[in-house]
Amino acid sequence: MSDITAYAAPRSLDEAVSLLQAGDVTILAGGTDLTPQTKSGKLTFRPTLMNIRRVPELSGLTESGGVMRIGALTTISSLLASPLIHERFNGLWQACDHFASDQIRNAATIGGNICNASPAGDTLTPLLTLDARVVLASKPNGSIVRRTTPLGEFLTGPGRTARQPAELLEAIEIPMPPEGFFSAFFKFGTRPALDISVISIAIGAVRDGRKLTRVRIAFGAVAPTAIRAAATEAALEGRPIDAAAIDAAVAAAVNETKPVSDVRASSWYRRELVGNMLRRMLDHVANS
Amino acid sequence: MGPLQKTRADAAARSSDTLIGTRIPKKDAPQKASGRTRYIDDINVPGQLYGKILRSGQVHAKIRSIDVSAARALPGVHAVITAADVPWQRPIGVAKDHLPLKPDRVRSPRDEVAAVAADSEDIAEAALKLIRVDYEPLPPVTDARAALKPDAPLLHGDDLVWTGPDGRAEVVHAASRDNVAMTFKYAQGDIARAEADSAAVVEDVFQLHYVTHCCMGVSGVIAEFDASDNLLLYSNTQVPFLHKREFAEMLGIDPGRVRIIQPPIGGGFGSKLDIYPFEPIAIFLARATGRPVKLIFTREEEFLASPTRQPVLLKLRSGCSADGALTFRAVETLHDNGAYTSWGATTPFVMMQTISSLYRVPSCDYQTLAVYTNNPYSGSFRGYGNLQATFAVEAHMDKLAEAIGMDPLEFRLKNAQDPGETTPQGMNFKSCGFKECLRIAAERSDYQQKRRAYRQQWNDSSILKRGVGMASMLHVGGGAKIYPSDGCGTILKMDDFAHLTLITGASEIGQGSETVLAMLVCEELGLPLSSVSVVNSDTDITPWDVGVHASRTTFIAGNSAIGAARKAKTKILTAAAGKLDMEIAALDLQGGYVIARATGERLLELSRLIRSLHFSDKAELVMTTYYYEPPSQHQDKEFKGDVSAAYAWGTQVVEIEVDTQTGIVRLLKVTAAHDVGRVLNRLGIEGQVEGGVVMGQGYALTENLIVENGVIRNPNFRDYKLVTAPEIPEMDISFIESVDGEGPQGAKGVGEAPAICVAAAVGNAIYNATGVRMYGLPFTPENVYRALHGQAKPVTWDIGA
Numbered sequence A: 001m002s003d004i005t006a007y008a009a010p011r012s013l014d015e016a017v018s019l020l021q022a023g024d025v026t027i028l029a030g031g032t033d034l035t036p037q038t039k040s041g042k043l044t045f046r047p048t049l050m051n052i053r054r055v056p057e058l059s060g061l062t063e064s065g066g067v068m069r070i071g072a073l074t075t076i077s078s079l080l081a082s083p084l085i086h087e088r089f090n091g092l093w094q095a096c097d098h099f100a101s102d103q104i105r106n107a108a109t110i111g112g113n114i115c116n117a118s119p120a121g122d123t124l125t126p127l128l129t130l131d132a133r134v135v136l137a138s139k140p141n142g143s144i145v146r147r148t149t150p151l152g153e154f155l156t157g158p159g160r161t162a163r164q165p166a167e168l169l170e171a172i173e174i175p176m177p178p179e180g181f182f183s184a185f186f187k188f189g190t191r192p193a194l195d196i197s198v199i200s201i202a203i204g205a206v207r208d209g210r211k212l213t214r215v216r217i218a219f220g221a222v223a224p225t226a227i228r229a230a231a232t233e234a235a236l237e238g239r240p241i242d243a244a245a246i247d248a249a250v251a252a253a254v255n256e257t258k259p260v261s262d263v264r265a266s267s268w269y270r271r272e273l274v275g276n277m278l279r280r281m282l283d284h285v286a287n288s
Numbered sequence B: 001m002g003p004l005q006k007t008r009a010d011a012a013a014r015s016s017d018t019l020i021g022t023r024i025p026k027k028d029a030p031q032k033a034s035g036r037t038r039y040i041d042d043i044n045v046p047g048q049l050y051g052k053i054l055r056s057g058q059v060h061a062k063i064r065s066i067d068v069s070a071a072r073a074l075p076g077v078h079a080v081i082t083a084a085d086v087p088w089q090r091p092i093g094v095a096k097d098h099l100p101l102k103p104d105r106v107r108s109p110r111d112e113v114a115a116v117a118a119d120s121e122d123i124a125e126a127a128l129k130l131i132r133v134d135y136e137p138l139p140p141v142t143d144a145r146a147a148l149k150p151d152a153p154l155l156h157g158d159d160l161v162w163t164g165p166d167g168r169a170e171v172v173h174a175a176s177r178d179n180v181a182m183t184f185k186y187a188q189g190d191i192a193r194a195e196a197d198s199a200a201v202v203e204d205v206f207q208l209h210y211v212t213h214c215c216m217g218v219s220g221v222i223a224e225f226d227a228s229d230n231l232l233l234y235s236n237t238q239v240p241f242l243h244k245r246e247f248a249e250m251l252g253i254d255p256g257r258v259r260i261i262q263p264p265i266g267g268g269f270g271s272k273l274d275i276y277p278f279e280p281i282a283i284f285l286a287r288a289t290g291r292p293v294k295l296i297f298t299r300e301e302e303f304l305a306s307p308t309r310q311p312v313l314l315k316l317r318s319g320c321s322a323d324g325a326l327t328f329r330a331v332e333t334l335h336d337n338g339a340y341t342s343w344g345a346t347t348p349f350v351m352m353q354t355i356s357s358l359y360r361v362p363s364c365d366y367q368t369l370a371v372y373t374n375n376p377y378s379g380s381f382r383g384y385g386n387l388q389a390t391f392a393v394e395a396h397m398d399k400l401a402e403a404i405g406m407d408p409l410e411f412r413l414k415n416a417q418d419p420g421e422t423t424p425q426g427m428n429f430k431s432c433g434f435k436e437c438l439r440i441a442a443e444r445s446d447y448q449q450k451r452r453a454y455r456q457q458w459n460d461s462s463i464l465k466r467g468v469g470m471a472s473m474l475h476v477g478g479g480a481k482i483y484p485s486d487g488c489g490t491i492l493k494m495d496d497f498a499h500l501t502l503i504t505g506a507s508e509i510g511q512g513s514e515t516v517l518a519m520l521v522c523e524e525l526g527l528p529l530s531s532v533s534v535v536n537s538d539t540d541i542t543p544w545d546v547g548v549h550a551s552r553t554t555f556i557a558g559n560s561a562i563g564a565a566r567k568a569k570t571k572i573l574t575a576a577a578g579k580l581d582m583e584i585a586a587l588d589l590q591g592g593y594v595i596a597r598a599t600g601e602r603l604l605e606l607s608r609l610i611r612s613l614h615f616s617d618k619a620e621l622v623m624t625t626y627y628y629e630p631p632s633q634h635q636d637k638e639f640k641g642d643v644s645a646a647y648a649w650g651t652q653v654v655e656i657e658v659d660t661q662t663g664i665v666r667l668l669k670v671t672a673a674h675d676v677g678r679v680l681n682r683l684g685i686e687g688q689v690e691g692g693v694v695m696g697q698g699y700a701l702t703e704n705l706i707v708e709n710g711v712i713r714n715p716n717f718r719d720y721k722l723v724t725a726p727e728i729p730e731m732d733i734s735f736i737e738s739v740d741g742e743g744p745q746g747a748k749g750v751g752e753a754p755a756i757c758v759a760a761a762v763g764n765a766i767y768n769a770t771g772v773r774m775y776g777l778p779f780t781p782e783n784v785y786r787a788l789h790g791q792a793k794p795v796t797w798d799i800g801a
């Protein structure tokens, strides 16, 4: 039985953060995580259910001042439809292209994917390689306050984030990458669509001839959160992408991931996949 | 037997307007596609309550006490029952070792401990949470091998005694003092001699896993007693007439007082062939409350508490001569029976047929031990043990061929059955297109050439490797005589406007029987399909039928429908002959008219003729009945006998691609050739084969009900992976029409056949692609990857005894 006593559908950010400030609120965006989680009893609704889909400040995809701003309510479908995302953030676009099914993509939001903080959340690894930051809004003392945090610090554990109960995720900010930047995403599920990542890999780097700089590598589903892989990045940073660099990166990746065993895969197999698939992606980079 | 040969000649004569072999959309398709079909979940009976079951969540425990007082006190709750409230409950299931509500001990997490009937599902759910059960854990046994150890805890170590209302006590299930639930033994020939004469001998242990049916419609029932205490059930059962009797016995009433209505069923596949506890529990709740009780599973419950396919550990030893003749097969299997005995334990009936009779094998030895554990219990599931047996047999066909250096197709052809053969097990193959299946599947898939080419890539550096694999199957195709009767009854009536109502005992579970039966009747009576309605869902109306299983409905119910139609035709033509003053033999029925057989000239409009019969001095209606019993035999105690009136054959060749860096196996193409006797509804049979192949694909590649220490770990579609649309392979389907003399219009059963070969063929294809043979299912990416990298857990027999 549901314990919801009030339903709110605020029409402005101000209204939404005021409601949050009053406390005991469950935030509803697309509901594609919330619904299964509350149905299965993994999560219980708090007394106020707040549907944020009518808050205009939470939507929009805009570029200004060298920063790309993605409103928290942006759906996976709209990311896929955006030429800007396709051209400049292709890794993120690929993640959306491997995300669930059309029905889910139409409802699922990027903000929900981030706040749900699943280690297997598919937008998280590409966002990490893009140095994405999250913008959080709250209204502690009668006026709206915002803080900005790197995504890597925001994700603190499986299903856990640094978001305070009175904070709303307003948007994601991504600094526009420099010339020569490319990114890619790989998701291993046991089937071509509608699968939770067994592992996922995102890479992003600036390419100058064969040399890679500003290398970012992130892994999903191999740790309590989606993670950046520092040693793997270091193995590639500033070097030409050749067999030796790829070997070193693969060795570092296998070494720095400590995945769990669960119903989807054993820890051993996940590490094998991390190594094999990172190699496949890097070979592809080297050959293109 | 005979009436049907003539029918075929008739059909051929008017081949231009025959329905047989045409593509007819299923009669129920528009309703289903437009969401109008009312499944059991959509049915609500005035005054109904909602039933819910409390399951133990314990793998093995003693029940110390159950406190239902808080649940009973919850407003909106009408009844809370435990075993103590139904001391008269009788054990259910194949071995009658299973009480619906568990009195003092639970043997699996799904075990039913208490049940609630309430005004709403939410209240019933809340009431379950208020029930306090005090358990004392008992040592679990979750491995069939461990269950056989002398010191293993006994799961059914005591007699199960039922005490009737008159105080008379009766042992309904005798104690098992070694955890053995059932045994099967079959033998033919002389194994020792045959082995001594063999040029090649191979032995392997195979492990077949748990999968479950995943019917889109979950299990459910509505139970209701009327004012005279007659029981009405809305039920998804596949065997309404058998269950009528069991429920009556359970309640101590006459079976005539039990009526079962089957709303359209959202999938069966064998899962609804046994009585499971939720059905009697709904009846108990209806009794306790005097109100109709609706009990529908949640999807999670469907995973946790419906039957599975029988998991099997199988040791196979096979041999052949240097020139490629099979010499012997020796099989031992260990069936994990789970906590109680359902149909899964009896799959050896089918398994031994494949072992002894798919190919000619002079000597065979087959043994099964079905052993109690605290694991889930298995029911019947499309193929009924045949997927498991075929997996092992067809792996050995490849291995033996390789051992003697023979082409695997040639090896199979050499040992394949021919028409007319009677096997040592007593099966007589009156029609048999097996060799044609082999040849056509091989030819259309370019099997021989590809197999040789793909082997060349074993040691090259390619990451993606292709392979082809072949497997064949034999399955009953003309019913299976496992009950005293394997028959089906039909009532046919024609109204004043020449509209037919076909009342058949046969159950429709989505297989398209309604459509095919309507076709067969229309074919006889020369009527368009639009002029027939089918009634098939109410035991108070329909004549007896043994149930929908064993791929039998088209064959058995089809012959029954044809029988009734032929009687109607005789009656109509006799009347017409009288009116026209012509010979009966000179007349026929076509397009709603009585016609002159020779010229096709329309002589009388059928509906006018029928009315003139009705509204006359000797008023008469056209109503006929027919009961068809197939000419098959019960097997004797040695499992010998011609158990089916016809047998179905099939060969499938699969082509796959293995990603050696992930272990993903993509099924690219399935080339299937099935001896179906004759194609009746081409659209329907293609759908059957495609659906069956996909089900076999799931068994081979994706589906895995993970059971760890007695607990199901993935009771949801997120982690239990059904095949999705983009994974479905290209299919090339050929039908071999061997025209069975006994079959309706020559047809044989095909329901189970297409699912049987896929896993076996994929196993052979993985070997062809990689040189690695896998002995355990499923071929999920991690399992395949492990096998390719020498990390697979070896499959071992090691049963102590």
Ligand SMILES: Cc1cc2nc3c(=O)[nH]c(=O)nc-3n(C[C@H](O)[C@H](O)[C@H](O)COP(=O)(O)OP(=O)(O)OC[C@H]3O[C@@H](n4cnc5c(N)ncnc54)[C@H](O)[C@@H]3O)c2cc1C
Binding pocket: A026, A027, A028, A029, A030, A031, A032, A033, A034, A035, A036, A052, A072, A073, A098, A099, A100, A101, A104, A107, A108, A109, A110, A111, A112, A113, A114, A115, A116, A120, A121, A122, A123, A167, A168, A169, A170, A194, A195, A196, A197
């Ligand atoms: C069938 C299916 C397939 C799926 N496949 C994938 C997949 O392939 N890849 C993948 O990554 N995920 C997948 N998911 C999970 C889910 O769709 C995504 O995580 C999605 O992005 C969640 O977004 P939402 O808008 O639906 O979130 P909701 O369910 O509405 O919310 C999720 C959580 O975030 C909180 N929240 C949402 N928005 C905000 C905000 N602006 N501020 C603060 N808190 C907020 C909510 O309170 C809730 O706790 C799948 C889900 C389903 C049901």
